[in-house]
Amino acid sequence: MAMRPRVLSWPGPLSALRPVLRHWSESFFFDEVPMLRITQALAMVQNAILALSAMALFALPLITAYDVTLRYLFHAPTIWATEISIYLLQFAVFMTPGALLADGNHLRVSFWIETRTGLTRRIAETVTALAILPYAAILIWFGTSYTLRAFDRGMLSPTLLQVPLWIAYALIPLGGALLVLGVVLKSLTLWGEQDKAEARA
Amino acid sequence: APALVRAQSEQVIKIAYNLPEHHATGTYFETLAKEIAARTAETSVKLVPQTFPDGQLYNDTQLPDAISTGATHIGQVNLGFMAGRDAQLMRVWAMPFLYDTWEAEWAAEDSPAMRNAFATQLAKYDHQMLGWMAYGTVEIYTNSPVRLPSDMQGLKMRSFGLDATQLLSTLGASPVTMSSQEVYQAMQRGTIDGCLTGPSSVLSRKLFEVTKYGTNVAMMRLPFVASASKMWWDMLPEDVKTAVGEAAMVAQKASRDQGKADSERVADRLREAGVDVADLTPEERKAWGEAAAPLLADYKAKTGEAGADILAAVAAANAAHPAS
């Protein structure tokens, strides 16, 4: 099962790498404070997306019940219930993978990685997070061209609602961008907590 | 764009469509694939078509986008899944009671006015139009008898695509959106009162078990379009383009012939299966035409001269191929 990154102990042989990595993180971020701020800002964005998605998904049963009631009792179903529900679902599914990644909520096969400890574990966790970047890049690049195409041609949904399709399509590249932020946030958390632990030590 | 086309080379191309191989639209693409393979064997690029039937790769909704973006080289376009300003002129395809006969439909589609208008509009979506195929007719299937437009008032009808939905609203029915897999059960349990669909899918989805009444009026005679991805097409050498164009003509004829033959048999097969299929009187037909008139008026208003040209071609085709 997915797990939250936690403060891990340093293993013997790999501890040689420790000063190098510490130097890297220091020289890149100069010190702990701005890094913490970045982490907090990223976490806030992801939490806001998660809250919006929760509202979107909570609306689904309400919309469904409303539509069923209108159809069954008044023989007058809405023309929008199903279509709007699908957009709400797309929002929740395409926009949240980054937030789930940062929180360690994605399901994964963890029998190998959970036998690792210390720096190996951290490196492994970082590599599995970075491995996602090519997928995020595909979502951003091809999702953007797909969205722009729909925008340029003024494409509308083939329903009575006639919703501009670029709005729905844009969720894919936006979700890809949030996924990149999720990778960044997860990496910062992984390496940032160690810095705090060292600062305390 | 797909991989660069090299001279004297061989290229595997994808042909994607949404219906089964044995359907008249499937016949189009399977014939097209066979003809392309044969006719490009000696051209500067040898094309090796690979077909993906049954929506295996993309379904109705994605196919227009898949062709636009080059995610398939050739594909089926169900115009009901295209909407927006550039699709407006093509909406004529789904106008109810537009054609009197199959031959009139084909003549209108092959007229320069209509064919060029569609090719031009589709090019705006990066489609290179290859030709027409026969989807077949669309009829009304319900659990209460329907002979006149007034019988549709208040019926909950499953609908899909823009045109069928607009027609249902115009007729006073309530369009309901649901997955095609749920239609059988929804008809059986009365969640909906009926659906607007092709007789062939009533057979293939066994809807005849749960529907009591149907019409045999060719409410719509739908053509689908075959398009190639324009990005790919524009890179093809001229001799290959010519060969593909010839292949498309053969496929178009095969599909239309089968579409007409299938359609002539299907009403009787539904009757054998226990559906009360109504042949309407000329007066009843006229009432339907009048009820659907607002759609045609709306089309004329929105398309102006270009639309008028197409409708003139349709009128000429109907005059040349009247119902006997």
Added chain:
Amino acid sequence: MISGSIVAILLGVLLGCLVAGVPIAFSLGLAGAATIASASGLPFLVQIPLTLQRALADPVILAVPMYILMGEILYRGKVGQQLFDVANAWVGRLRGGTGVSAVTAFTFFAAIVGSSMASVLTIGRIAIPEMEKAGYPKRLSYGLSVVGGSLGILIPPSIPLIIYASLASVSPAQLFLAGLLPGLLVAALLSVWAMLAAPPPNTIETAPWSGKHALKVTLRALPDLALPVVVLGGIYLGIYTPTEAAGIGVVLALLLTVVLRRSLSLRDLPEVMISATRHSAGLLAIMVGALVLGSALTLIGLPQFLAKQVMEAGVAPWVVLLIMNLAWVVLGCFLEVISIILITVPVFVPVAVALGFDPLWFGILMVINMELAVITPPLGMNLFALKAILPEERIETIIRSALPSLLIVLTVLTLVWFFPEIALVLTRL
């Protein structure tokens, strides 16, 4: 047209990512992307946003988050307690009575929710401590819980059955009917197991059985007991579709827990919503990833290739079915149920239909296999759910204790295989 090196790339990326611990959703997506890019070139990666759009375009998928939300509300609203109390009041005094009560509660809860994890969490949390009190060995109490929870996907309503129905073009309502008897068969075998393996009841400590008391408990739980009747009843009366039933179920669950029982306060709702969202979005991200991989498999023609090989090899249909079952078992160890369904159904169903198998029966066989998948390690959702209830217990102990219960599922799988009528008889009424 199948190239061995592309299949090697596909498997390499997929297994490499999975074993390294890359989330399943992205392992599937990356393997799909690598396959598309190596088979057709980078520009064809535009297939991915198209597939993503398609993944959520079918309205039946709306049932997934709604059933998950319903499960979460019922779990937080402690609806499991009422169901367990009713069963316990009637049969709790028998030998194995606590176990039978747990199985009954699992069965009933399965008729409300569409997934297995919600079942394990909701009923298991109440039943496991009771079984512990009654001196049940872990093998029995954990086994009853993981298999009892898996009934959630076999007894209707069921998310896997809805997705199978959509992919295989069969009626979800018919498929629901087909799942009912096999599900009850699993429940019956679990009950027999409980009666045989439970320690004798400690009659001195407990009060004697009283019909009046049992009736009182039942009446009190009537709204809970009515929940599945209303949800499934509405489907069969044609008031709503199986997809819409999920939405109606959420509204009813809210009425039951927030208004009637007040076991869930409005202040708890945001947490319930967020938790359900994490669960839904995680599951659907996997589904989307599986569809990307599935579309890549289609692109390279693997399903058609395998189908052709099988049909041309001329092996006996039962051998083909056995191979498919083994594939499900192996995939079941490493993947999550929905992704297995999305990847295998487009490959298997055309072959199964061509071999003359009934697609309804085939779907039920598949979902019984999925009951195995939620229990087999290393990736067994019900094992994880059990671990969530028992944070102190080692996952190794949970796995070792739960594994023998697989025999029950295998028995039912064999029975339904050799007597297809167990699944089909209700669909013919």
